[in-house]
Amino acid sequence: MTEDQLERATRALRATTDAGDQASGEGRGRVLHQLAMQERARARRVAVLVPLAALVVTSTAIAAATGRLTTYWEQVKAAVTVNKEPSELSMGLQEDLETTRSRGKRTRIAQRQNPAVALSSAASPEVAPPLAAAPVTDEPVAAPAVAARPTHTGQRHLAVVQVPPAIQAAPEPDQDDGSLALFRAAQRAQFAQKDCARALSGWDAYLRAAPSGALAPEARWNRTVCLLKLARKAEARRALEAFAAGAEDGYHQNDARALLDALDAEAP
Amino acid sequence: MTGTNRSLAGTMTIRTPTLEATLFWRRRIESAEPLVERLRAGEHAAVGEAYDLHAAAVRAFARRLVGDPDEAEDLVQEVFVTLAKAARRFDGRSALRTFILGIAVRHAQHHVRAAMRRRKAWQRSAEVQHSSIAGPERASADLQLARLLEIALDELPIDQRVAFVLCEVEERTSAEVAVIVDAPEATVRTRLFHARRKLREKLEEMGVR
Numbered sequence: 001m002t003e004d005q006l007e008r009a010t011r012a013l014r015a016t017t018d019a020g021d022q023a024s025g026e027g028r029g030r031v032l033h034q035l036a037m038q039e040r041a042r043a044r045r046v047a048v049l050v051p052l053a054a055l056v057v058t059s060t061a062i063a064a065a066t067g068r069l070t071t072y073w074e075q076v077k078a079a080v081t082v083n084k085e086p087s088e089l090s091m092g093l094q095e096d097l098e099t100t101r102s103r104g105k106r107t108r109i110a111q112r113q114n115p116a117v118a119l120s121s122a123a124s125p126e127v128a129p130p131l132a133a134a135p136v137t138d139e140p141v142a143a144p145a146v147a148a149r150p151t152h153t154g155q156r157h158l159a160v161v162q163v164p165p166a167i168q169a170a171p172e173p174d175q176d177d178g179s180l181a182l183f184r185a186a187q188r189a190q191f192a193q194k195d196c197a198r199a200l201s202g203w204d205a206y207l208r209a210a211p212s213g214a215l216a217p218e219a220r221w222n223r224t225v226c227l228l229k230l231a232r233k234a235e236a237r238r239a240l241e242a243f244a245a246g247a248e249d250g251y252h253q254n255d256a257r258a259l260l261d262a263l264d265a266e267a268p
Numbered sequence: 269m270t271g272t273n274r275s276l277a278g279t280m281t282i283r284t285p286t287l288e289a290t291l292f293w294r295r296r297i298e299s300a301e302p303l304v305e306r307l308r309a310g311e312h313a314a315v316g317e318a319y320d321l322h323a324a325a326v327r328a329f330a331r332r333l334v335g336d337p338d339e340a341e342d343l344v345q346e347v348f349v350t351l352a353k354a355a356r357r358f359d360g361r362s363a364l365r366t367f368i369l370g371i372a373v374r375h376a377q378h379h380v381r382a383a384m385r386r387r388k389a390w391q392r393s394a395e396v397q398h399s400s401i402a403g404p405e406r407a408s409a410d411l412q413l414a415r416l417l418e419i420a421l422d423e424l425p426i427d428q429r430v431a432f433v434l435c436e437v438e439e440r441t442s443a444e445v446a447v448i449v450d451a452p453e454a455t456v457r458t459r460l461f462h463a464r465r466k467l468r469e470k471l472e473e474m475g476v477r
Contacts, residue, residue, distance in 0.1 A: 005413075005476050006468055010436050012414035017331040017437075027327075027341060028319045031348040035312050038349070 179210035183219060190222060200226040217248040228259070237263060304364060307355035315352050322365050323348070326372055333376055333433045335418040336383035343379045347372045362447045369434075369448045377426050384422045391419065413476065420470035424463055427451075431459035432467065 063069040186202025189195045203223035210216060221243065227236035240263070242248075243256030303321075306314035326347055330340035350371050358367050421429050427449070434445040435456070442460070446453040 006464065006471065008410070009413040009417040009471065009476070012410035013332060013417050014437050014439075016411060016414045017328055027323060027344055028316055031319055031345055032312060032316055034345070034349050035315060035352055038352075039312070 179206060179213055180215075182206040182209055183215050186219070186222070190226060196226045196229045200230065217251045220248065221252050224256075233263060304355065304358060304360065307351065308358070310352065310356075312352070315348055318351060318364065318368070319348050322368050325365060326368055329369060329372060329433065329438060330376070330379075332437045333372075333430065334379050334383045335421065336379075336386055339379045339383040339386075343372060343376060346375050346379075350375065366444065366447050370450065373430050373449055376430070380426060380429070387419060387422060416471060416474050416476060417467070420467050420474065423470050424466055428459045428463035428466070431456050432463040435460050436464075 060069065063072055182202065183206045186199050186206055189202050190199035200223060203219050203226065206213075206219050207216060207223070213219075220239070224236055224239040224243065227233075227239060237260065240256045240260050243252050244260055246253050303314055303317055307318060323344060327340060327344050330343040330347075331337060334340045334343060347368060351368060354367075354371055358364070421432070424432065430449055431445060434440050434448060435442060440448075442453050442456045445456045449456065
């Protein structure tokens with residue numbers, strides 16, 4: 001083939017496609033219509049997304065202002081984190097938690113039917129057995145770091161207890177190893193071994209080691225519960241009065257008041 | 269704006285651009301700078317004006333590159349819809365038309381493929397007779413030659429196809445084509461060289477001698 005034939009073909013292609021602007025008006029209209037549609041779609045997206053973003057920002061700001069953001073964040077983190085090797089303590093707490101959940105409902109029903117149950121229920125809100133009938137069964141209570149806000153009602157208390165065990169068992173950053181070991185030993189004695197006497201001495205040892213530690217309010221409350229279970233009512237009353245007066249920033253204040261009322265009602 | 273001469277028979281109209289028309293379009297093209305600013309600002313009316321100025325050139329290029337009027341029209345529409353967003357990154361170093369043709373090149377690939385599929389289907393059903401171009405009617409032969417060149421273009425990679433259409437069919441300089449396709453000038457010339465060689469071979473295979 002000669003070069004001339006390719007050039008001829010090229011010229012022919014140029015000539016046949018030269019009349020290029022026949023559809024200008026129609027095409028222009030289509031382009032502008034499509035642009036207008038895109039603009040409308042963009043406006044619709046903005047109308048939906050901006051209020052949504054504002055809602056998220058506002059609710060986050062409110063949560064941060066009321067101090068609940070950390071709690072929510074921890075709950076979300078716990079929900080998405082798969083804890084494959086929970087510690088021994090975590091597993092113990094998990095078992096206790098399950099027991100607590102199943103018993104809690106029965107306790108509330110029993111309270112409605114028999115006010116005498118209230119004493120034991122208030123001492124350990126999720127526990128059914130009455131104080132006089134049998135040794136009070138201990139149940140785990142959330143550590144203060146997790147239960148940042150004081151629990152005033154049984155319902156709130158239950159909500160705190162439902163925080164996943166991985167968070168409950170997390171060591172406090174400001175606790176040195178010695179005092180934390182004491183705390184864990186006392187906790188194990190009270191909740192796992194159900195030995196209130198040993199738990200009481202354990203709590204005393206912990207409070208001597210870390211009287212102003214982050215877990216001290218929790219230790220003092222558990223110690224009070226131990227005193228009640230050991231029927232050392234005078235000491236228990238003094239400790240409860242301190243809680244009821246708000247000595248621990250309102251921590252277990254309502255529970256302490258309920259226990260004091262129950263003690264008063266029980267007294268001859 | 270255009271002078272119209274009617275043939276004696278009155279059946280054919282020859283349109284020749286007058287001086288006024290030429291000056292009118294020159295002025296509109298020269299006033300493209302504020303148009304670019306309006307395009308950057310996202311003004312839809314500016315897209316309409318850009319369409320008025322450059323759609324004919326884009327359509328001609330699209331028809332030559334794609335080889336199918338419907339696909340070419342879709343490509344033109346796509347180019348100007350894209351222009352509304354793409355104008356923000358237009359730095360003004362080249363002419364607006366060059367920039368728009370660059371958009372056309374970037375969006376052409378799937379239109380070219382669609383047109384190729386359509387052409388192949390048409391070829392199968394119509395059984396084009398390659399050897400019949402040496403007929404008495406010169407115009408008809410040229411038309412057929414153009415169709416054969418379109419079919420031969422389908423055998424080229426898209427880069428070589430674009431280079432051939434822009435350099436040979438549209439008669440643009442390799443420097444201008446380099447800007448349009450965003451490639452070095454030497455690359456454009458290499459693509460063109462290979463395109464010519466392959467087209468010659470293909471046309472010979474088709475019986476064009």
